[in-house]
Amino acid sequence: MDLRKQLERIIFKYEFVNGSLIPMLQEIQELEGYLSKETMKMVSDISGIGVADIFGVATFYTVFRLKPQGKHTIRICKGTACHVSNADLILTTLRNELDLEEGEDTTADNKFTLFEVACLGCCSLAPVIMIDNTTYGKLDPQKISEILASY
């Protein structure tokens, strides 16, 4: 099915639901893993919602990605408990192992995208990272390479 058809199907589903822009965009994001400018324009076209409203919501909430994503998502917690348990060292180690340049968050082979998030709710296991839906706690730099190697 082409993109436009898929979009129409999703948008139609949400048409009469109050306050549905955010979940609708979340579902649309799953199609390509991110929201491209073209997709957002098409959504506006089909739904009649202003491009500015769509763009405004997409840039406000951190769940929305405006760039293509790697195959696996790594979330590193930068919450208070993790911060005082040296999450910075885990971040440096991760960026180092993934060979990420300054300002980059996706690896060259598109395998991983790294995000910093504020608290994964597993503070008692700090420092914590989450790869896709799996959480890893009580980390130290040594464990990072083992974990990455399992993907």
Next chain:
Amino acid sequence: MARLTVKVGLGSCGLAAGANQVLEALKESDAVKSGKAELKEVGCFGYCSVEPLVEILDEKGLYTLYGNVTPEEVNGIIEAYLDNSPITKNVILNSAKTGIENQNYSKQKRIVLRNVGIIEPTSLDDYLNRNGYKALEKTLLKMKPIQVIEEMKASGLRGRGGAGFSTGKKWEFAHIAKGDKKFVVCNADEGDPGAFMDRSVLEADPHSVIEGMLIAAYAIGADEGYIYVRAEYPLAIEHLKIAIDKAEKAGFIGKNILNTPFSFTLHIKEGAGAFVCGEETALMASIEGKRGMPNVRPPYPSESGLWGNPTNINNVETLANVAWIILNGSEEFAKYGTEESKGTKVFALAGKIKNSGLIEVPMGTTLREVIYEVGGGMKTDSPLKAVQLGGPSGGCLPESLLDTPVDYDSLVDKGAIMGSGGLVVMDETTCIVDVAKFFLNFTQNESCGKCTFCRVGTKRMLEILTKICEGKGKMSDIDLLESLSNNIKKGSLCGLGQSAPNPVLTTLRYFKDEYLTHILDQRCPAGVCTNLVEYNILPDKCIGCTVCARKCPTNAIDGKAREVHIINQDMCIKCGICYESCKFAAITKQ
């Protein structure tokens, strides 16, 4: 052999520690396969630092709770339980069977957590067996809405989401407000980074929150509700969905509940990742599908909330108290706590504390009791330096104030806030200026940008704190931080900006010396601020194992195998990887 119940804690914390593998092993164990033991998948037991946790009970309810369980050990644990033998490999946390009480249960009082770790969160029957939906029945069949409100007022329950407003009064406002359509909203956005109370309650006992919402809806006259949950909590969302589905099928949600005129529908809204959406007006904007920006109050949500309708919004923990109060009476509830703060408070203990996890104590318990008696004290030998309460809106209290009781007013008096219940313990390895910078960085990132003071003011403060951490601070910066703080407090619309300076103000109040050491001596006593530390290799300790040189991300370490290595200070980015990876304590940090 007596029939046993074996419970496995499968909260997010348990899963992260490998509880699923333990569960699989238990399924394969002889006791379960032969039908002698029944498996139960429960939520968080509260002892998150020694997950995975397994609890075994016999028919008389005599239990033993085991920590740090591995899949290989499950058969051994069941045998040990039956033989009453003390096993040494696993921590035995609590045991009515052998009389061991390692953790101080006696200081705790479980009202909110009454079912947490006891019932299967996906089982409606389990909840019903613990008096579930009995409070709803009592309100719908025997109480008028106004009586429910009076009961809540009499209990003295105050909102657990941060501000501590009287729940009964809030319901009364929404009850009085004119409107054909009213809403109730449950705030499960839990934005404080370092707190996980609401997550645990939703994961482990979702029906108690739903029952609280139903009672609130009946009291104010609402027929529709939303639970706003942050997207980082997939398991909480899953359990809520199952719970709503089962409650609908059993007739607790829907049309003419328990054959009364009261009807109610309930939706889940997933948050999309923005701290400010925890603020009630921003949260409602987000439910409406807009950018989550706060609005000026008044009008309060009780008059004009979701789509302009009267709306009552409460926090998860607040709602989890409701059914207990209705069933046990406001007087019983008010027996716990202090004059102005009734009941209990759940805390998420984290940081450098030994027993990090979830606890519930009567209001008025002192911080010292919470940390040393319930929490087991410090994790390592490093002494306690500060306790952080209330997250980015709260403050850091020093060791000398540990005898402060936890109640709304005492904490505000000391410059902190109760907040939602995140309690992060810090030791001497934590730099206080860095912590202040950390929170400012957080609020600066999360500021929605609507108010100039909040948007630009926090940015200026962050710049100053960054300068101080780099050893480039001036004495005048301290006055500047104070005056910016006061202006931001005055000039911001919502609680985010109004409370953003709190971490800076409390650290300036209690830890000024540490700021001065950074500014005057260009030194970071905790060795955290990278610009102010230097890593060096001790020639007499280094054996030339090359580990540090291989780990160094910038190749800043020179040296051949079996020869002393040297750190090239110009290339060092002070990440500390060498320091952590050296097995010979040959690297110093100063």
